[in-house]
Amino acid sequence: MMNAVPVARVDVERNRRILLDAAAGALAHDPDATLGDVARRAGLARATLYRHFSSRESLLDALRDDAVECAKEVVAGAQVGDGTALEALRRVVAGIVSLGARFRPLLLEGAAQDPEFLRRREEAFMPVAVIVQRGQRAGEVKAEISVRWVVAALMALLAAAVRMDASLSEEEVVELVFGTLSLGIQGTHSTQN
Known part of the structure; x- marks a missing residue:
């Protein structure tokens, strides 16, 4: 009987995922x-979804939260301190592009107009600023370009890529x-070439 609660909690988390x-x-x-x-599509009853x-x-709010958390994990897992700054930026791009399907519905639903979503997305991309600063110190990234501008440009390029049709492969998008x-x-x- 003691296992009933943890198993039920695991099922709840699994169903949510x-x-x-x-979605x-x-x-x-x-x-x-x-x-x-x-x-x-989930193979679950409507009642489960409504719970x-x-x-x-x-559901869209939860997708926004999930997308930001996934982006944080991808950026954190991109080994931002390894290799050159440009190599680290490429790993970030590849990781975020792999999440494209998770972000597309949010962009189509207007998440880009939600100040809270934008704030949290910017927070998730904070490590990219560190990469850019490292690149500027090493001469890999132009020192005269604002770090904030580079991060904003990256987010805009990623958003544009997510909005595009799916005719390109993931690697082509990267x-x-x-x-x-x-x-x-x-x-x-x-x-880099």
Whole structure:
């Protein structure tokens, strides 16, 4: 009987994760997907969905929170102190691009107009500022460019890539975003082509 509570909690967390993943996929495929569509895609009953999310807005709020947390994890896991600054930036780009489907519904639903989402997204990208500063000290990144500008440009390029249609492969999107960014910020001591 003592195991009943932890097992139930694990099931609740598992179902929540399944629902968030299903919602990201369903809304990326069809921005007008209903909560019923999300429940079907998750393979769970509508009642289970409603126990977690009482409305479409509560589901979108949870997706925003989840996307920011995923972005934080990706940026933190990009080994921002390893290699050159440009190599670290490329790892950040690759990690965020891999989350593209998770961000697409949010951008289509207007998250880019939500000040709280924007604040939290900027906070998630704070380690990128450290990368840029390191790159400026090493001469890899132009010193005359504002660190804040580089971070904002990166976020804008990533948002544009997420909004694009899916005709490009993930690797092509990484190269497009990173190539565009790096061409504009490379300093005289850069080793990147």
